Amino acid sequence: MRDRALAEGLCRFLSSMKGKRVAIVTHVGGDADAVGAAYVIKRILEEIVGCAGVSVHVPEELSAQVRAMAGYLKLEIESGAIGDVDAVVLVDIGSLEQAGEYLEEVMGANASVCVVDHHAPPKDGYPKGFMVFASESYRSVCELMVDVAEVMGVKLDRSEAEALFLGIYYDTARLSIADQEVMGKVCELVRLGVNPSRSIQSVEVPMDISERIARLKGAMRMSVYRIGEWLVATSKVSSFQAPVARALLSLGCHVSIVAGEYGDGAAVSMRSQQDFFSKTGINLGRDLAQVVGARLGGYGGGHSTAARAYCRSTPDRAIELCLSLLESLLGGKLSTV
Ligand SMILES: [Mn+2]
Structure with missing residues (x-):
């Protein structure tokens, strides 16, 4: 027990x-x-x-x-x-x-x-x-x-x-x-x-067509950054941010950040590989989602490798803040791949 x-x-x-x-x-x-x-x-x-x-x-x-x-x-x-x-x-x-x-x-x-x-x-x-x-x-x-x-x-x-x-x-x-x-x-x-x-x-329910489209669009709109040994992917979709973030991880990045408009603000889903968490100690729920949510007038939370935040901002602004937090947490600069 x-x-x-x-x-x-x-x-x-x-x-x-x-x-x-x-x-x-x-x-x-x-x-x-x-x-x-x-x-x-x-x-x-x-x-x-x-x-x-x-x-x-x-x-x-x-x-x-x-x-x-x-x-x-x-x-x-x-x-x-x-x-x-x-x-x-x-x-x-x-x-x-x-x-x-x-x-x-x-x-x-x-x-x-x-x-x-x-x-x-x-x-x-x-x-x-x-x-x-x-x-x-x-x-x-x-x-x-x-x-x-x-x-x-x-x-x-x-x-x-x-x-x-x-x-x-x-x-x-x-x-x-x-x-x-x-x-x-x-x-x-x-x-x-x-x-x-x-x-x-x-x-298990078969994936519905709108989720399939969201995942594929998420992949098409992806930006990929590198910081040291880590690859970070970001993207924007208007719904299904969480499954899209999961799908991007399965393509090979270590961290994925996917945002979309939600109500009068933005929702951001984040995922990371277990390996990223165990080597960096960065907890997405505590270190990213809670901080981004709070700083952008909303709220956030979750687990070490899966988290979500709601922000009173544009999706772009939320992604930007996630990336700059990651830079300071990892102590480096992101470069485009
Ligand atoms: Mn649970």
Whole structure:
């Protein structure tokens, strides 16, 4: 178990919800980790703890994969307001702004708020009174939930095990950044009935044509820079910045920065190779996304090798600032390739 005290703390909080009404809110759009963890928290609250009611909310638009996963798990995702609840559980949230359309309701709610997360905490922390159960030592929230189930003595059924497996699988970039602890947990979930290829196939959705076009346009519009041994690629697309940033990495750069207009500002997605992070120690979430977001009047956050920022600026200005931050972090000058 990675962090027994954390798992026990969360276990105590969940157990205290007997007879109460709880709303679970994921980050904007949701993903396999957020939805998998939300599903298991809901089941524990309803079946073990005995909550009066538990709803699951995904702010803004659901991604195709989230829709597929919710359908596969038969998890109902509420589209309306949170309403009158005793507690709100923010899952895999990263930063408060990621509560999207629910932010105002969460902040104004006459309810206790609990954060269950594995992202770097926001720079200024969470508001006073929030109960925060988070640790960056976990590769996914679903991994934390495996420990919570163990501490609570809950035997996960097959669909709960599948939900946690899928969250772990996708949040570790298909297990490519899994360590022994993660793999041990995956084996445990397999013993509980998960058939990995079946679970994965049931939530893989064929890439839609607009994402294909965005990826190809992203590649056409790419600029490539070199700084020492590192290659940095930037590009602009009006949507799908995150998959485009991932696609550019697979072409061979060490860091990719992809921006596009978003609302009245810009969204920037960043990705880096594991190798870049381990050799430079540059954490994209903390060192780039949080800084760029804050300096350009927005916000940002994420993980060491995957992050996103929202800025009140043009996409070009956001990319420019990312590049100049990288120069100062790496102590060198970027040259065009
Ligand atoms: Mn996650």
